[in-house]
Amino acid sequence: MSDAFDNRLRPVVEFLPGAVFITGAAMLYAAPSTFFPILPGLAQVTALVFAGLGGWRLWQGWRVCRYQGYLRRLPRYVLNADQVPVSWHKLFLGRGFRWDQRHTQRLVESRHPQAQRYLQPGKLYQAARRTEIRLERSPLLSWLPRLTRRDSGWNPLRPLPPVGGAPALHGVGTEEETDIWMDIGERVGHKLVLGTTRVGKTRLLEILVTQDIRRGDVVICFDPKGDIDLLRRMHAEARRAGRLDQFHIFHLGFPDISERYNPVGDFARITEVASRIATQLPSEGNSAAFREFAWRFTNVVARALVGLGRRPDYHTIARYVTNIEPLLTDYFHLWLDKEAPADWKQAVQRIEGNLNEKILPMALRGREFHAIALTRYAKxxxxxxxxxxxxxxxFEYDKTYFDKLTASLLPLLEKLTSGRIGALLSPDYKDGSDRRPILDWMRVIREQGIVYVGLDALTDAEVAGAVGNSMFADLTSIAGQLYKHGDTQGLPMLDGHTSVKKTIHADEFNELIGNEFIPLLNKAGGAGFQVTAYTQTASDIEAGIGDRAKAGQITGNLNTLIMLRVKNEITARTLTDQLPKARVYTKLAASQVTDNNDPGTSTDFTTRNEDRLTETEMDMLTPADLVQLPKGQAFALLEGGQLYKLRLPLPGSDPLLPKDMEAIRRERLAFYGMEHG
Structure with a gap:
């Protein structure tokens, strides 16, 4: 029971006996005959023993000092871009240690009131910070604050890193720190990364993407915000891996360098087109009926377009939603040419000539007579x-009633077809003057490509959500094809299943998910898809999908959990409720005085002092611990619920990192063979 405490939050008493032993060893070695005049050789042996004992005690004292220092400040951890380790069988997550009962015990000890002086910076540190504020505008002494703020190892008064939180959460195990890897085979179970804003999610994404690119995987990164730094990092890593010709950029915020993409152009079933559009419409309350009508009408348009041999896109769907007569005319002509008697055109002309606007039903007034004649001939x-x-x-719906039914569909389609975004999302396949490639997921997978998807959600969240959700639905459809046929379907002599891994990183995951995404998680593992989802709280997923049961389906399929600092207790319990209890020891100092009433003895009273150790069961981690995590640190549940404490490396130098977005723009335009202007 006495070994239950590390007992390292105390004055460092080991240095004194260590110094005494070392001094004695030096004296015995320098003058052996003074202490052992008869056997001077024994003095040298004794000096060696004293030196060993002294070294041992000094090392113990240094360990105590180091442990106390780690509770205040962690050693700097920086990795240059070319130093990020990569393995074919493991995935590097950072440095850390496996958390167990010992670390919970140490954390409890560090929070004892008497231990706070070992966790808080000293008086000189606090004085330096106060002096910096007073002197920063001084014309004569402004150099002094710059000196004390310098982040260098020679500066004992340098400020603590601006990461906030409680360093002790990692300090209790820093001396055991090592590189943390997870088995690459576990990634097919998908991963969920939770953390509030600006605490390191993007840095973790960069580390994982770096390894995926260098490993040669298909890498697809969804970035709703359109983070330029992440784009620069992926561009640099594609260059470093020699895969820049496989790098694709789709960015709603920079359409001039973005590849074009038709979110509804590729599908396994024709109904997917309507589903990808109607999913973006509100479905609460009475809106559900209008959403179902919008789905049916969009499905009719899509089926007609495919029947005519045309590829659906947002522009054509928006055109025929507002004016269906040209589509009806084209389709009826195609259909009647195949099914009707040879003289059907003359019969239609006769019906058209006999039409009278005044006696037409109200719903058909104002419609083209030729379209009306076609429908009447078929009937x-x-x-x-x-x-x-x-x-x-x-076609026969009353115009006013029809406009009400499509009131939510038309504004969405107008946003998706307006301006430069419209040309990006409805590419003209016959336009040879536009040199920007058209993004095709199957081609990306076959060439083992790298795709950055910037959705510019800060500018228009609705468009970003519609495009991102459609892309996920497209990938789900692709996963179904790959699961059945592999990525070589249709290629001569190459049919078969593929072993290429398709890694999807979805930042701001809640802005991208839809009903179509659930099968991608629970069924696409066999097609080689592995998803890492990043979001701020567990509630974001429920808010994004709009249904608690479906949100539970999604989180239930994300088997690996990495949690950075969170501000929501419910989110924190996503991790802490999965942990076992820990047996923790607490120390209670007890003092007792007993009077002696026997006049026949010389003892007036007796005293008793003791330390009592009690064992209690408590949570291995509490939600408060996750709220206090410093930036760049995380807890991770890996490989069947094993708890690890991680910290992420700071980014170091990278000579291949593009300077800015303009540098990327010039390079992409040159790659497309377009003149830079």
Missing amino acids: ENHLFDPVADGLRSA
Whole structure:
């Protein structure tokens, strides 16, 4: 029981006996005959023993000093870009240690009131900070604050790193610190990274993306904010790995260098087109009925376009939502040419010539007579086609009623088809003057590409969400094809399943998820997809998907959990509720005095002092611990619930990092073969 305490939060008493032993060893070695005149050789042996004992005691004292120092300030941890370790079988996460009962015990001890003097900076440190504030505007002594603020090892008064939190959370195990790796095979179970803003999520993303790029995986990074630093990092790593020709940029904030992308152009089932658009519409309360109508109408348009041999896109769908007559006319002509008698055109002309605007139903007044004649001819001749019937049904809706039903659909489509964004999301496949490539996920996977997706959500969150969700739905559809056929389907002599890993990093995950994303998590592992999702709180997922049960499905499929500093107790309990209890020892000082009433003895009273150790069961971590995490630090549940404490390296130098966005722009335009202007 006495070994339950490290007992290192105390004055360092080891240095005194260590110094005495070393002094005695020096004296015995310098003058052996003075102490052992008969056996001087024994003096040298004794000096050696004293030196060993002294060294041992000094080393013990140094360990105590080092431990106390780590509770206040951690050693600096920086990795240059080319120093990030990469393995084919393991994934590097940072430096840290496996957390167990001992560290919970040390953390409890560090929070004892008597231990606070070992955790707080000394009086000289506090005086230096006060002096800096007073002298920073002094014309004569302004050099002194610059000197005391300098972050250098020779400066004992340098400020603590601006990371906040409680350094003791990592200091209790820093002496055991080593590189932390997780098995690469665990990534197919997907990973969830939680942390509030500006605490290191993007830095962790950079470390993981760096390894994925160098390992040769297919890497797809979704960045709703459009972080330029992350784009620069991926560009530099693609260059370092010799994969710059495989690097693709899709960025709604910089359409001039972005590859074009048709979010509804590729699908396994035609109904996916309508689902990708209708998913973005509100579904609460009465809005659900309007959403279902929008889905049905969009599906009719998409089926007609595919039937005509045209690829659906936002622009064409928006065009025919507001004016369905041209699409109806084109489809009916194609259909009737195949199914109707040879003289159907003459019959339609006769019906058209007999139409009278005044006797038409209200819903058809103002419509083109030719379109009306086509629908009447098909009805009178009992011709049926499901797509044609859907077009007829939409055509015959009252215009006012139809506008109400599509009131939420039209504004969304207008946002997705306006300006330069519209040209980006509805690419003209026949326009040879536009040299920007068209992003195709299957081609990216086959060439083992790297894709950065910047959605510019700060400018227009609705457009960003619609495009991001459509991309996830597209990838889910691709995963289904890969699961069945591999990535070589359709290529000669190459049919078969693929072993290439497809790694998806989804920052601000809650802005991207939709119903289509759930199958990507729980079924796409067999297709080689491995997802790392980054968000701020556990509630963000429920808010993003709009359903608690579905949010539970998503989190239940994210098997590895990494949690940085959070500000929400519910989020913190996502980790702490999965941990076992720990047996912790507490020390209670007891003092007792007993009077002696026997006049026949010389003893007036007796005293008793003792330290009592009690064992209690408590949480291995509490939500408060996760709230106090410094920036760049995290707890991780890896490989079946093993708890690790991590800290991330600060970024070092990188000569390949582009200077700014303009440097990337010039390079991408040159890559596309476009003149820089």
